[in-house]
Amino acid sequence: AQSVTQLGSHVSVSEGALVLLRCNYSSSVPPYLFWYVQYPNQGLQLLLKYTTGATLVKGINGFEAEFKKSETSFHLTKPSAHMSDAAEYFCAVSVRTSYDKVIFGPGTSLSVIP
Amino acid sequence: NAGVTQTPKFQVLKTGQSMTLQCAQDMNHNSMYWYRQDPGMGLRLIYYSASEGTTDKGEVPNGYNVSRLNKREFSLRLESAAPSQTSVYFCASSERGGTGQYFGPGTRLTVT
Numbered sequence: 745a746q747s748v749t750q751l752g753s754h755v756s757v758s759e760g761a762l763v764l765l766r767c768n769y770s771s772s773v774p775p776y777l778f779w780y781v782q783y784p785n786q787g788l789q790l791l792l793k794y795t796t797g798a799t800l801v802k803g804i805n806g807f808e809a810e811f812k813k814s815e816t817s818f819h820l821t822k823p824s825a826h827m828s829d830a831a832e833y834f835c836a837v838s839v840r841t842s843y844d845k846v847i848f849g850p851g852t853s854l855s856v857i858p
Numbered sequence: 859n860a861g862v863t864q865t866p867k868f869q870v871l872k873t874g875q876s877m878t879l880q881c882a883q884d885m886n887h888n889s890m891y892w893y894r895q896d897p898g899m900g901l902r903l904i905y906y907s908a909s910e911g912t913t914d915k916g917e918v919p920n921g922y923n924v925s926r927l928n929k930r931e932f933s934l935r936l937e938s939a940a941p942s943q944t945s946v947y948f949c950a951s952s953e954r955g956g957t958g959q960y961f962g963p964g965t966r967l968t969v970t
Contacts (some may be wrong), residue, residue, distance in 0.1 A: 776956030787862075787948055787961035788901075795956045827905040834900070838956050846891075846959060 746771045746837045748849035763807075763822040765852050767835030770816060776838035777818040778833040778846070779809055783831045791833075794818065805829070830856045860884055862962035865950050870968045871939045879934040879965050881949030891916075891951045891959065892924060892933035894945040901948070907932055908954075939969045 751766040769775060776795050780788040792803025799811040805828075809820045818835060835849040865880045883890065892904040903916030907926040921943060923935045932951075936943060946966050950959040 778958055780961075785964075787963050788950075788959075790958040791960070793956070793958050838955070845903075845906065848901040 745846045746775065746839055748837050748847055750833075750835050750849040750852050752852055753850065754853045754855070756857055757825045758793075758857045760824050763820070763825045763829065763854065765820040765833050765835075765854065766821065767809075767818045767849060768816055769818060769835070769837045770849075771837055771839075773839070777809075777811060778836040778838065779803065779807070779818075779820050780834040780836060781805075781831050787788050788834060791820070801820065823825055825854075827856050827858065830854055844850045860950055862949055863959050864947075864962035864965050866965060868966050870970065871936075872970055873940060875939050876898070876935065877939065878955070879947055879949075879967075880931070880937075881933065881961070881962060882931045883949075883951040885951060885960065886923050887951035887953055888929070889954060890926065891950040891952075892922075892932070892934045893948045893950065895948060895964075896919065897947050902945075904934065910967075913941065936946065939967075940970045943967065944969045 747770045749768045751847045778793045779791040781791050782788045792801050794801050794811045802808045807822045832851045834851045838846045862883045888909050891906045893901045902918045905924040908956045910929045925933045946964050948964050949962040952959040
């Protein structure tokens with residue numbers, strides 16, 4: 745069975761500092777991996793995804809994530825935090841079947857301090 | 859191109875009442891999903907539909923029913939609402955094969 749762990753339910757960074765949100769997964773088959781962002785009172789929005797190929801994937805708003813199979817990790821980073829990055833972030837793993845069933849992590853709330 | 863739309867945005871029910879949450883997508887996606895989101899619990903899958911005419915239970919299906927009316931529409935019904943069903947409900951859709959899901963804006967449901 746697939747599962748996702750996100751280390752840290754709350755992360756605070758200063759504006760301009762590095763953002764690092766951690767995600768580890770377990771999967772018995774090669775996974776698809778995703779990061780989603782949720783702003784207050786909104787639905788989730790896809791930030792980036794890994795399916796196959798290059799292990800460093802770039803997403804919207806300057807975020808990127810690196811798939812490390814040996815560490816079963818898919819950490820999300822951004823070099824310089826902006827106030828508008830404050831949101832809830834969800835890591836997710838997908839089972840490679842025809843219907844794209846997705847398992848979500850519990851989420852990490854990111855605060856950006858001016 | 860509206861993406862995924864959900865109605866209503868807010869709803870208050872009394873215990874025992876019934877209601878249907880509506881969801882529609884205009885992206886020609888095959889798969890559609892209903893989730894509930896509760897504080898500290900993340901997103902939990904209620905039901906999903908891999909294609910028109912098929913539905914399957916997710917992690918927390920008890921107390922809910924669904925209908926995949928056509929390729930565009932996927933509704934969620936609460937037959938007899940309970941306070942434990944107070945939550946924010948999200949509908950999502952996706953292509954097959956790991957392209958990622960697209961979410962609606964959510965329905966905030968309170969059962970008193």
